[in-house]
Amino acid sequence: MPDPVIILGAGPAGLACAYQILEQSPGRRVVILDKAPFVGGAGGSFQWKGHTLDFGPHAFHTRGDAPERMVRGLFADQPDLLIQGRKQVHVYLRGKRLKYPLQISETVLKFNPLLSLLIVIEFLLTSIFHALVSIPIENFEAWGKKRFGPTLYKMSFGDYTEKVWKTKAAKISEKFASEKIQGFSFINLIRRLLRIGGQVTEPYFQTWIYHKYGSGRLYARLAEEIRASGGEILLGTGVRSINHGERRVLSLLLEPGIPCPELPCGWLVNTVPLPAFVKLFGGQVPFVVRHAASKLRYISLILVYIEFALDRVSDDHWFYLLDPKFRFNRVTEQKNLSAFTMEPGKTVLSLELTCRVGDEQWRMSDAELFELAKQDCRNIHYVRDKMIHITDYHVKRVPNVYEIYFKGFDQHAESLLDYLSGFENVSTIGRRGLFLQGDQHQSVEMGFQMAGLLANGCPDGQALDAFLRKYAKYIDDY
Numbered sequence: 001m002p003d004p005v006i007i008l009g010a011g012p013a014g015l016a017c018a019y020q021i022l023e024q025s026p027g028r029r030v031v032i033l034d035k036a037p038f039v040g041g042a043g044g045s046f047q048w049k050g051h052t053l054d055f056g057p058h059a060f061h062t063r064g065d066a067p068e069r070m071v072r073g074l075f076a077d078q079p080d081l082l083i084q085g086r087k088q089v090h091v092y093l094r095g096k097r098l099k100y101p102l103q104i105s106e107t108v109l110k111f112n113p114l115l116s117l118l119i120v121i122e123f124l125l126t127s128i129f130h131a132l133v134s135i136p137i138e139n140f141e142a143w144g145k146k147r148f149g150p151t152l153y154k155m156s157f158g159d160y161t162e163k164v165w166k167t168k169a170a171k172i173s174e175k176f177a178s179e180k181i182q183g184f185s186f187i188n189l190i191r192r193l194l195r196i197g198g199q200v201t202e203p204y205f206q207t208w209i210y211h212k213y214g215s216g217r218l219y220a221r222l223a224e225e226i227r228a229s230g231g232e233i234l235l236g237t238g239v240r241s242i243n244h245g246e247r248r249v250l251s252l253l254l255e256p257g258i259p260c261p262e263l264p265c266g267w268l269v270n271t272v273p274l275p276a277f278v279k280l281f282g283g284q285v286p287f288v289v290r291h292a293a294s295k296l297r298y299i300s301l302i303l304v305y306i307e308f309a310l311d312r313v314s315d316d317h318w319f320y321l322l323d324p325k326f327r328f329n330r331v332t333e334q335k336n337l338s339a340f341t342m343e344p345g346k347t348v349l350s351l352e353l354t355c356r357v358g359d360e361q362w363r364m365s366d367a368e369l370f371e372l373a374k375q376d377c378r379n380i381h382y383v384r385d386k387m388i389h390i391t392d393y394h395v396k397r398v399p400n401v402y403e404i405y406f407k408g409f410d411q412h413a414e415s416l417l418d419y420l421s422g423f424e425n426v427s428t429i430g431r432r433g434l435f436l437q438g439d440q441h442q443s444v445e446m447g448f449q450m451a452g453l454l455a456n457g458c459p460d461g462q463a464l465d466a467f468l469r470k471y472a473k474y475i476d477d478y
C-alpha cells in the first residue's frame, strides 16, 4: 500500500481536504493529525455549564458555492439542524450605535453636522490631492487616509485597527486593508446620499448558515464522514519533527507517548501555522528562512463569556466597539445565531480582547478580566441596564490566533513558501498554512482545491504555484 497522505490539522481546511480526497479517490489512505483533543480548529465548540460555546461565534458564510454545498450535503438527512440567516452587525462609534455596513443616513447625518462637513471636505481635498500628486502607499494608515480622509479613517478604521493589533497603523501593511476592507467605498456613500446611484457595498459576507447546536457540530459530522470512508483522525497527536531528504518528506516523528512514533508519508498537506510548520523541518532549514519565520507574528485572544439570566441582551450577532475608550474589541451574542446553544432563559455575551501572550492582560486572573469586561459593559448603554442579571462568567485564552500583517510580512511568508516549494510532496493550505486572514469557507475551499490536485496523482510544481497565486494574493506578480 502506498504511503498515506498526511494532513496536519483537523480544522476546516484539513477536514475538508481529507473529505474530498476520500470522495474522489475511495480507498486512498488519509491520516489527519491534530494536537488538539477536538476537531474543527478555531471553528470548534466547547461546553460550559449547559451552554455550547464557540471560540467567538462562527457563522459559516454562504455564497451558493462548493463549501456551502458540502455543509448542506452533510445534513441532507436532517436539514433542520442548519439555521440560516443574515448578519446583524452594529458598531459603537463616538457613543452612537450604528448599523454596519455603514448607512449614509447614519454615518453622515447622525453626527454633529460640522463633523460630517469636515469628513466630506477632507475626503474631497484628499481625493484631489492624490489625483494630482502620486505618493506611494506604503502602510495601512496611508491607505486609509488616502481613501477616506484623515477624520473618517481614524474614526472608522484607524483607532480600531491599532486597538486590535496593538500596534501603530503605520507599521501595518497596506495589504491588510486590501484583504479586509476592500469593499468599502466612501464614494458610494456620497453617491447614495445625493441619490445618484452608488451600489450597496458589502465588505463582509452577509449571509450565513450555522449548526443549531454550535459551529463545532458541523466539523464533528465532517469527521464522522471521513472516518466512515476509511480516513484516520488522530487527535491529541503532536508532531515532534519532520524527517526529510533534500527534496522529499519521508516521515513524521510524533510526540513521545503516542503509540506509533513514526508515520511514513506519501504526501504532506499542512494546515497548521506556517512558521510552526517550517520549524518542524529542523536545523537544516536555511538561516534566512528561519529568520523570516520568526518575523511572522500573531496576536492572541482572550474571550470573556458573561452569562445573563435573560432571554436576550440584544438582537445583534456582532457588535464592534470602535471607540478607543473600550478595552475589548467586539461583543457577540451567540444565541442570536442559535437559541439551541444556550440553557433556557439564559444568554451569554462573549467579549473579545486581543493581547500578546505574556503581556499584562494575558497574565490577569479570570476575575480581573471579568472586572475589565464589566467596565466596558457599563459604557454600552443597552448592556449597562441589564448587568444586574449577570449570573456567571467564564474565560478562555487562545494563543496566537490572528495573523498580524506587519509591513514586510508578505516577503517573510513568501520566503517560507518558497522553501517549502523545494519539496516535491508537500503543500500548505488554509488560513494558518498560508498566513491568511480568511474565513472558514475559504479554508474549506482550499481544502477542496488541494484534494482535487491530489486526486490526479501528485500535483506538479506548476499546479502548486497556481494554487498559491490564487490564494496567497499578497504574493506580488513577477
Ligand SMILES: Cc1cc2nc3c(=O)[nH]c(=O)nc-3n(C[C@H](O)[C@H](O)[C@H](O)COP(=O)(O)OP(=O)(O)OC[C@H]3O[C@@H](n4cnc5c(N)ncnc54)[C@H](O)[C@@H]3O)c2cc1C
Residues within 6 Å of the ligand: 008, 009, 010, 011, 012, 013, 014, 033, 034, 035, 036, 039, 040, 041, 042, 043, 055, 056, 057, 058, 059, 060, 061, 237, 238, 239, 271, 272, 273, 276, 301, 401, 402, 429, 430, 431, 432, 433, 438, 439, 440, 441, 443
Ligand atoms: C474569534 C474568531 C472568530 C471568527 N469568526 C468567524 C466566523 O464567524 N466565520 C468564519 O467563517 N470564520 C471565522 N473565523 C475564522 C475561522 O476561525 C478560520 O478561518 C478557520 O478556522 C480557518 O480554518 P483552518 O483549518 O485554516 O485553521 P484552524 O481552524 O486554525 O485549524 C488549524 C488546526 O491545526 C491544529 N494545529 C495547530 N498547530 C498544530 C501542530 N503543531 N500540530 C498539530 N496540529 C496543530 C489546530 O489545533 C487546529 O485544529 C474566526 C476566527 C476567530 C479567531
